[in-house]
Amino acid sequence: MHGLLFDLDGTLAQVEMQRFIPAYLDDLALQFGAQVERTRFSRVARQAVLALLARGDANMTNRERYVALIEAQLEIPVALFEERLADWLVEGLPRLAHHVTPVSGARALLDYCFSLKVPVILATNPVFPRAMIDARLRWAGLDDYPFDLITSYENSRYCKPQSGYFKDLLASFGGEPHAWLMVGNDTEHDLAAAKLGMPTFLADTFMIDRLEGNFSSDYRGSLDDLLAMMRDGHLFQ
Secondary structure, three states, X not given: OOEEEEOOEOOOEEEOHHHHHHHHHHHHHHHHOOOOOHHHHHHHHHHHHXXXXXOOOOOOOHHHHHHHHHHHHHOOOHHHHHHHHHHHHHHOHHHHHHHXXXXXXXXXXXXXXXXXXXXXXXXXXXXXXXXXXXXXXXXXXXXXXXXXXXXXXXXXXXXXXXXXXXXXXXXXXXXXXHXXXXXXXXXOOOHXXXXXXXXXXXXXXXXXXXXXXXXXXXXXXXXXXHHHHHHXXXXXX
């Protein structure tokens, strides 16, 4: 095994993103009450997230694309947006803590994976600032793990399920796709790693089953099941 990719939300942490994202955007919108109506801000900001998920850009980070979309649609200057976002990350982000809870078996699994001395990457969909990812790790009780990389909108050019997302990670860490394992709960976003020939484990405790996800997993079960498979040698070592 050359390395491991772990999704975060719904895999290592219990997060209902269909509630988390609207709560985040609605709360952030309060920072811009003088510039734009709250529901319009939330709608446009959500559309910007969906634009990141739809396609990547090899010449821009997701952060650069996101703030450019906000500026173009809402006429909020990039500098002002980032200033207000920074304020919200300090003042508003803690209000979202109740949306995130630990997942049984996550720490035992990560303890074992880090003992293998291979790259362990937190392959969360990079549509958020790094500070929001660090917060979710903290709320899930996982912020003490030294992930070799945490994908965020500052350091990524693509999102899952785009092939470019996985290609960029392989280019950075090396190894053939078949020597990596992608672990996630989303039948489209995470299992899309299979397009590159990467084995996948579907963490089905909080599974998101998308009809457009035309991929099947190589392995499936809970995080406890995955740990047992790895210890018993049922996965490649």
